[in-house]
Amino acid sequence: MQTRTRQQTDPASDDRPGTRERIVRAASTLMQRQGYDGTGIKQIAQEAGATLGSVYHFFPGGKQELAVAAVHRGDEEFTDILGETLAGEGTLAEVLGALTRSLADGLRESGWTDGCPVTATSLGTAARFPDIQRAAAEAFTRWQGLVSERLIASGTAEETARELAVTVISTLEGAELAAQVCQDERPLLLAGRHLAELIALHER
Amino acid sequence: MQTRTRQQTDPASDDRPGTRERIVRAASTLMQRQGYDGTGIKQIAQEAGATLGSVYHFFPGGKQELAVAAVHRGDEEFTDILGETLAGEGTLAEVLGALTRSLADGLRESGWTDGCPVTATSLGTAARFPDIQRAAAEAFTRWQGLVSERLIASGTAEETARELAVTVISTLEGAELAAQVCQDERPLLLAGRHLAELIALHER
DNA sequence: GTCTATAACTCGATAGAC
DNA sequence: GTCTATCGAGTTATAGAC
Numbered sequence: 001m002q003t004r005t006r007q008q009t010d011p012a013s014d015d016r017p018g019t020r021e022r023i024v025r026a027a028s029t030l031m032q033r034q035g036y037d038g039t040g041i042k043q044i045a046q047e048a049g050a051t052l053g054s055v056y057h058f059f060p061g062g063k064q065e066l067a068v069a070a071v072h073r074g075d076e077e078f079t080d081i082l083g084e085t086l087a088g089e090g091t092l093a094e095v096l097g098a099l100t101r102s103l104a105d106g107l108r109e110s111g112w113t114d115g116c117p118v119t120a121t122s123l124g125t126a127a128r129f130p131d132i133q134r135a136a137a138e139a140f141t142r143w144q145g146l147v148s149e150r151l152i153a154s155g156t157a158e159e160t161a162r163e164l165a166v167t168v169i170s171t172l173e174g175a176e177l178a179a180q181v182c183q184d185e186r187p188l189l190l191a192g193r194h195l196a197e198l199i200a201l202h203e204r
Numbered sequence: 205m206q207t208r209t210r211q212q213t214d215p216a217s218d219d220r221p222g223t224r225e226r227i228v229r230a231a232s233t234l235m236q237r238q239g240y241d242g243t244g245i246k247q248i249a250q251e252a253g254a255t256l257g258s259v260y261h262f263f264p265g266g267k268q269e270l271a272v273a274a275v276h277r278g279d280e281e282f283t284d285i286l287g288e289t290l291a292g293e294g295t296l297a298e299v300l301g302a303l304t305r306s307l308a309d310g311l312r313e314s315g316w317t318d319g320c321p322v323t324a325t326s327l328g329t330a331a332r333f334p335d336i337q338r339a340a341a342e343a344f345t346r347w348q349g350l351v352s353e354r355l356i357a358s359g360t361a362e363e364t365a366r367e368l369a370v371t372v373i374s375t376l377e378g379a380e381l382a383a384q385v386c387q388d389e390r391p392l393l394l395a396g397r398h399l400a401e402l403i404a405l406h407e408r
Numbered sequence: 409g410t411c412t413a414t415a416a417c418t419c420g421a422t423a424g425a426c
Numbered sequence: 427g428t429c430t431a432t433c434g435a436g437t438t439a440t441a442g443a444c
Contacts, residue, residue: 019409035328037241041438051411052439058409062439113331122385124239124324127317137386166382167375167398170391174378178370181326182341187374194371198402223427245420255429256421262427266421 001078001103001116001176020058022048028070032117036067036125036132067121068131074117075139082143086150093196096168100192103176104185112183115176144169151199160202168195205282205307205320205380224262226252232274236321240271240329240336271325272335278321279343286347290354297400300372304396307380308389316387319380348373355403364406372399 016022026048030039041063045055059065085099107115122136144165151161175191220226230252234243245267249259263269289303311319326340348369355365379395 033328033331035239035241037239038328040436042436051409053411054409056439111331115327119381119385120328123319123327123381124237124242126384126387127237127315133385133387140382140386163394164398166391166394167379170378170382170395171371171375172378173381174374174376175371177323177327177377177381178344178374180330181323181337182344183330183337187370190367190370191374194368194402197405198398201401201405244418246418255427257429258427260421 001172019050019054023050023055023058024069024073027066028073028117031070031121033113035120064129068135071118071121071135079142082146092154092199096196097192100188104188107179108185112180115180155204156202164202171195205376223254223258227254227259228273228277231270232277232321235274235325237317239324268333272339275322275325275339283346286350296358296403300400301396304392308392311383312389316384319384359408360406368406375399
């Protein structure tokens with residue numbers, strides 16, 4: 001899901017992150033917007049304020065290795081957000097409402113361009129690049145696991161929780177997609193409400 | 205969502221569809237698998253058994269016009285499937301189970317490559333090509349409308365039905381995405397079950 | 409580690425014969 | 427309507443100076 005806070009990429013500013021870090025960020029952001037094939041390595045280098053030589057120095061595997069790093073980065077970012085959100089106060093319904101609200105805000109503020117970096121980077125590449133597919137699958141599985149743990153902790157039966165968690169991630173992902181495609185935040189907000197209802201149905 | 209039945213593309217067979225039709229089918233199928241930027245016009249021409257000259261004869265607007273036609277085709281195909289499924293016998297729960305089952309079968313049989321043609325073609329292109337974004341948004345809206353009508357017909361209140369329909373499409377779309385990414389049909393099957401529960405909750 | 413130059417290739421699109 | 431040839435610009439990736 002979309003998680004990135006728009007950041008400074010001023011190539012002239014001091015004490016900025018290291019070159020490798022800037023390259024990964026640029027790759028993740030650009031592939032989130034334009035997908036794997038729509039993003040060029042030269043564009044990544046330029047956005048990162050690095051040269052082509054530096055990109056291949058840190059990522060000798062080329063574009064494919066860069067995409068795997070970008071997916072891992074997207075995974076980590078949303079894992080952090082999801083973890084913090086789920087650990088926050090409030091009922092699960094409130095937590096889901098805050099999460100979808102936040103995703104909707106970020107998506108709208110980006111002009112509906114910045115959706116889920118994992119999805120955008122991996123979709124259409126799975127058949128050609130198994131490494132990218134694997135990284136994306138790991139992300140989805142990790143997110144499902146986080147939701148599942150929270151459901152179990154709040155009293156849902158284990159098997160039920162694992163199943164519900166899969167649908168929670170599917171629905172969040174699909175709602176962000178629908179919001180992006182329709183350029184309308186309602187799918188995300190409705191997903192938050194309906195998921196809360198679905199979960200309440202299974203709580204004891 | 206993924207709807208296509210694998211079809212003959214034998215370039216030598218007789219009484220096959222016209223050139224324009226073959227080009228649209230090839231464009232839709234290839235962009236469904238590889239996305240807009242991952243699919244070349246030459247590849248489309250070859251898969252369609254046509255020449256580059258023919259492609260530009262029927263689609264003078266080039267790749268962009270071809271992508272819009274491909275999205276419209278994907279829209280029509282799933283609109284037909286959804287319409288027939290919803291009009292079929294059985295409770296809405298049964299109907300959703302059959303639909304997700306069918307989507308899962310198609311996805312698995314394609315080796316997890318053929319997801320939703322509308323999503324795959326439009327994701328990552330919205331900012332650059334408003335025509336493609338618009339065609340994709342129309343598809344999502346149409347599908348939501350179909351589900352909404354069926355919900356209203358089976359006794360759900362109008363506003364409730366419209367809202368539920370949005371989440372039904374979001375969840376189906378997200379579950380197909382999750383199934384594709386994880387190469388596992390369970391997200392789709394669970395989505396069918398959970399959506400049935402959610403809808404039952406709102407029936408009177 | 410960073411930079412430039414370039415090799416090797418593919419892309420979308422066009423022109424014009426048939 | 428169909429075909430081939432090709433243009434110009436773009437791509438990924440590499441080589442080698444600094």
